[in-house]
Amino acid sequence: MSAVAVEGVWKFYGDYPALRDIRLDAAPGSCLALIGRNGAGKTTLLRIVAGFSRAQRGKIEIHGNDPRDTETRRQLGFLGHGIAVYDELSALENLILYGKLYGLPDPRKSALEWLERTGLERVRNGLVREFSRGMRQRLAVARAFLHEPGVLLLDEPFTALDDRAIAVLQRLLREALAAGKTIVMSTHQLREALELATHVALLSRGQLAFHGQCTPEMAADPGYIYARYGEA
Amino acid sequence: MRFFRQVAVVAFKDLRAELRTKEAINASLAFSIVILLLFSFAFDPSEDTMREISGGLLWIVFAFAGTLMLNRSFARELPNDCLDALIAAPLPASALFLGKCLANYALVLAVELVSLPVFGIFYNVHWARQFPELLLVLLLGTWALTIIGTIFSALTVNIKLREVMLPMLTYPILIPALMSAMQLTTALVSGTPIGADNVDSLKMLIGFDIVFTAVSLVLVETVLVG
Amino acid sequence: MRDALFSFFGSGAPVAMAAAVVALVASVVFLRTRNFLYDALALAATKTGFALLAAALAAGVLRSRTAAGVWWVWDTRLTAALVCGLIYAAYLMLRRAIEEPTERATSAAVVSVLAFLDAPLAAIAIAWWRARRTLPPEGGPPPGWGTLASGNALAMLLAGAALTVILLRREERRRAQDAERRAALTL
Numbered sequence: 046m047s048a049v050a051v052e053g054v055w056k057f058y059g060d061y062p063a064l065r066d067i068r069l070d071a072a073p074g075s076c077l078a079l080i081g082r083n084g085a086g087k088t089t090l091l092r093i094v095a096g097f098s099r100a101q102r103g104k105i106e107i108h109g110n111d112p113r114d115t116e117t118r119r120q121l122g123f124l125g126h127g128i129a130v131y132d133e134l135s136a137l138e139n140l141i142l143y144g145k146l147y148g149l150p151d152p153r154k155s156a157l158e159w160l161e162r163t164g165l166e167r168v169r170n171g172l173v174r175e176f177s178r179g180m181r182q183r184l185a186v187a188r189a190f191l192h193e194p195g196v197l198l199l200d201e202p203f204t205a206l207d208d209r210a211i212a213v214l215q216r217l218l219r220e221a222l223a224a225g226k227t228i229v230m231s232t233h234q235l236r237e238a239l240e241l242a243t244h245v246a247l248l249s250r251g252q253l254a255f256h257g258q259c260t261p262e263m264a265a266d267p268g269y270i271y272a273r274y275g276e277a
Numbered sequence: 278m279r280f281f282r283q284v285a286v287v288a289f290k291d292l293r294a295e296l297r298t299k300e301a302i303n304a305s306l307a308f309s310i311v312i313l314l315l316f317s318f319a320f321d322p323s324e325d326t327m328r329e330i331s332g333g334l335l336w337i338v339f340a341f342a343g344t345l346m347l348n349r350s351f352a353r354e355l356p357n358d359c360l361d362a363l364i365a366a367p368l369p370a371s372a373l374f375l376g377k378c379l380a381n382y383a384l385v386l387a388v389e390l391v392s393l394p395v396f397g398i399f400y401n402v403h404w405a406r407q408f409p410e411l412l413l414v415l416l417l418g419t420w421a422l423t424i425i426g427t428i429f430s431a432l433t434v435n436i437k438l439r440e441v442m443l444p445m446l447t448y449p450i451l452i453p454a455l456m457s458a459m460q461l462t463t464a465l466v467s468g469t470p471i472g473a474d475n476v477d478s479l480k481m482l483i484g485f486d487i488v489f490t491a492v493s494l495v496l497v498e499t500v501l502v503g
Numbered sequence: 504m505r506d507a508l509f510s511f512f513g514s515g516a517p518v519a520m521a522a523a524v525v526a527l528v529a530s531v532v533f534l535r536t537r538n539f540l541y542d543a544l545a546l547a548a549t550k551t552g553f554a555l556l557a558a559a560l561a562a563g564v565l566r567s568r569t570a571a572g573v574w575w576v577w578d579t580r581l582t583a584a585l586v587c588g589l590i591y592a593a594y595l596m597l598r599r600a601i602e603e604p605t606e607r608a609t610s611a612a613v614v615s616v617l618a619f620l621d622a623p624l625a626a627i628a629i630a631w632w633r634a635r636r637t638l639p640p641e642g643g644p645p646p647g648w649g650t651l652a653s654g655n656a657l658a659m660l661l662a663g664a665a666l667t668v669i670l671l672r673r674e675e676r677r678r679a680q681d682a683e684r685r686a687a688l689t690l
């Protein structure tokens with residue numbers, strides 16, 4: 046069974062189809078890079094997979110279940126454009142909050158552990174509004190990974206990160222893949238993404254132009270996919 | 278039960294965040310005191326007239342000051358896209374909603390309980406004659422305000438004109454509850470206990486609370502996710 | 504002549520209630536099926552109801568001016584019409600405030616449900632409020648009202664239905680144009 050299955054998904058804004066008949070899947074333990082120009086529908090698709098909005102036609106299955114099921118949501122980790130942590134709370138308070146929401150057995154312990162893994166243990170009691178941008182981004186990564194999700198959904202994760210945060214994220218993603226987790230990542234940063242990707246899907250104007258394994262040619266020359274399958 | 282634990286987590290998060298910055302509660306309190314002050318400049322009523330208009334004046338103050346607070350309810354989740362993370366988290370939308378309602382309820386009640394003595398002082402009115410019953414009306418009426426304000430806060434969270442649309446939606450819908458609360462409050466401040474002639478207002482308040490709480494709990498998932 | 508006009512527009516109020524029911528059913532069906540036809544129907548029905556309420560209010564205002572010399576009387580039905588008018592005005596304003604069509608339709612449908620539950624409660628609250636305050640007795644209908652009223656109501660119903668259909672078609676057309684516009688923008 047696929048970890049993530051997108052079956053015949055259409056998304057309309059009124060009468061306008063933003064996504065047309067998208068069919069793809071990601072096997073457990075694979076890393077799917079979702080690429081495409083701005084406006085192609087990457088974020089729209091990812092948000093539907095994550096359960097933030099509904100497709101008008103078709104369905105999504107996460108390990109065979111609906112993404113809106115409470116149990117399935119426990120399995121999903123989402124890293125979007127915003128850091129999704131509260132400025133008025135401390136780093137530790139934020140992670141404990143999410144730990145409790147995700148029903149972790151020991152939220153405080155998990156929070157401390159992930160603060161350490163993202164290099165934030167020394168600032169754990171600092172309020173997020175006083176953090177530098179890089180620190181905020183690393184906290185966002187900690188939040189996404191905190192509950193050890195089986196499926197990670199990342200929307201342009203490398204775009205706003207500084208070098209240190211990119212290194213942290215790449216390390217964590219490699220560890221997750223090695224542990225058999227599934228990753229779906231939409232991206233513009235082809236180089237960083239294709240280093241990790243096992244599969245690639247190209248979205249062009251709401252339609253799937255290509256979906257298959259990530260070949261050495263693609264990893265070597267990111268422009269290759271666009272030239273071959275999409276508009277240049 | 279997990280549902281109520283999650284409700285508590287959300288409620289305490291909102292309360293902690295608000296009490297740390299105190300932005301909304303200070304604004305709400307200041308607003309209510311300013312309105313009470315303005316009214317006392319505008320009118321110089323006798324004690325009897327004052328008791329007659331007490332219900333109306335108090336609930337107008339509560340509704341306006343409360344809406345200030347309720348506007349922030351879901352709007353506080355917008356910076357950093359926190360709302361996405363809450364929707365993605367494994368808690369039912371109704372738990373998220375109820376948690377926020379409870380936090381809002383506590384905050385709005387706090388503003389009201391401070392406004393009451395201020396009202397008493399400014400207008401020289403003894404409002405505490407039927408205090409237990411007045412408290413009951415306060416609790417029921419504020420719940421109505423909270424439920425309607427919070428569901429519309431969720432609905433208008435992504436709209437540009439949120440500050441305008443929230444009151445425009447909330448006040449008309451609240452009319453049955455506000456009218457009942459005003460009528461009961463006027464009677465209670467005047468010293469008349471709730472009797473046969475205004476128990477129907479109490480029933481209206483209770484009915485309003487039950488109906489709109491139930492409907493909001495059911496509809497909030499649609500409002501947040503679509 | 505004047506009375507006839509007043510009663511004609513005044514009888515729009517029950518038809519406005521019928522429009523509200525149509526809007527509610529359309530909204531609920533939309534929430535179930537996500538078919539935009541029902542959203543367009545809910546909008547058309549609400550606009551129709553709102554127009555009828557506005558006409559009834561105008562008739563009420565003019566009638567109270569000519570009959571009682573004041574611009575407004577706190578008549579139960581008139582006040583209830585005003586409150587319902589405000590609620591549906593909020594619905595229409597909300598629709599204008601949301602740009603994205605799916606979000607607009609969904610939010611509007613939710614408001615429609617809440618509004619429909621609220622309207623009868625508001626009417627009851629207003630009736631009790633009137634009974635509590637010693638207000639002048641309500642102006643009853645003039646003699647011979649029965650047959651005139653039912654004829655008027657029927658005419659109003661047909662007018663309302665026609666208006667709804669016209670507005671429905673217009674909304675459908677507008678939605679198609681919106682889709683074309685979006686398609687053009689993404690090239």
